[in-house]
Amino acid sequence: MTRSRVAKARDEANEPSSQVVRFGPDKPLKLAAGLTLSPFQVAYQTYGSLNGDRSNAILICHALTGDQHVANPHPVTGKPGWWEALVGPGQVIDTDRFFVICANVIGSCLGSTGPASLNPETGEPYGLDLPVITVKDMVRAQVMLVDHLGIGRLFCVIGGSMGGMQVLEWAASFPERVLTAVPIATGARHTAQNIAFHEVGRQAVMADPDWNGGAYLKSGKHPGKGLAVARMAAHITYLSEPALHRKFGRNLQDRDQLTFGFDADFQIESYLRHQGITFVDRFDANSYLYLTRAMDYFDLAAEHDGHLTRAFTGTKTRFCVVSFTSDWLFPTEESRMVVHALNAAGASVSFVEIDTDRGHDAFLLDEPEFHAAVEGFLKSAARNAGISS
């Protein structure tokens, strides 16, 4: 079972079960690293249908370990889409009203070009031969997809965490193509603490002997142990101390007393191990390195001479910024920084901080107040834009 999932995940990297647009040598992707990626491909899912004047498209940007399978069963795990709480007919992001697009980011492993994709020059997986990818590169690839779909201006770009970084990048780099932007649980930069956690994850991956200098796909290995540790450490940062305590406390796992050994005595240990194991079946270890790096490199102010306000000068885009009280990975202060910059730029901005103890991952969960805010924002913006329900 496990083996077959890994194999399936590897198939998805090159021949995804999503729609794919392939950009040939005539349409290279210019990367921030100074190189170009060509040819390359973008895998994407769509929901709902585009209206006559092509004005109802919403682009969803996924997070680090997310993918384009927003509202359909995952092709590898069979689990429901990661944002089915928000996306669907009659939902907050109403697919009866909007044409919803979600693309796998460049550097990921579910069908858009990434380190697990075959390098056409060698016929082998790229591995570490893939240039380092940035959030800006991801967005540029999405722009090419949106062009390919014949959409000039997106009604909305929305996403959480790394997805929120893409939202900010879209709004800063292509303001005329973004009517509304909803960056959630994110920031305009990755903080030192966040970089630190990512570095721990990367070191865990690279310390796995099966990682093989990044060439494990060639040698048929699978650095699952290192990647699982990376996921376990990261997963803690997605939750909060009160939520962990509420859910697990010091409860023991399938036993009445401590074993005085190093088994998973506690439920939290067992839970984290499970998170680690299930993750490595579906995710490419090198992709994890590339995408964490992309987040680390993200610093929108630095792209504008250190002034975040300049990233948004003159913008006509309407923003709705969302943060969560117990998110310590992207604390409210990071969102507030974005809001202050937007205010200073004279932008139209709403900002809600949602009270929850569920930490960073709250943006993926059923949080009624969060959903009400996004729904109200989208509805009023759709009304203003003349998008009928």
Place this chain on the structure above:
Amino acid sequence: MSVNNTQRVDLQVIADLIRPGARVLDVGSGDGALLELLEGHRKVDGRGLEISQRGVNECVARGLSVVQGDADRDLVFYPDRGFDYVVLSQTLQATHNPRAVLEELLRIGDRAIVSFPNFGHWRVRLSLLFKGRMPVTKDLPYSWYDTPNIHFCTIRDFVALCEEIGATVESAAALDANGQKIGLSMPWWFWNFFGQQAVFLLKR
């Protein structure tokens, strides 16, 4: 449209001061009643700043552009002359530093509109004079120990502050309990005695 909230009888008077189509920042926007009134009837480009999360979430769910923030702390992030009007309705008395807030309003907006409950109203005076207790009235329903209103002032006090910071009073009105303007051409002392609320249009 009239506002049927006795505590917000000032809203219609404020709305009448605002030019249609103007850019307006509502500081302390509460549940968004004023912004909604302005956007609906004056077609303004409205933004709000509100301290309570509940108020903000309500506003955003209603489609208003409101950010969670604190007038004492967050006004500094707004650019000079970013708005035609900055409104501070029933909020001045709840700020930590009313003078600094007022100066920020006059920096951010071409005009500032400030409304506040008048602590010089005769009921307040009588209450203090005869009962010897801090007044608790329909308009000022809090006890002294749990009130958000930490900087009450009278109409005369406010006029003095305006003079001190060099703000010009372009117009002013004292309102009765129903939001009706009282004695349009009366002297300050009269307003200060009979006005429950005051609305000022300021400029610097």
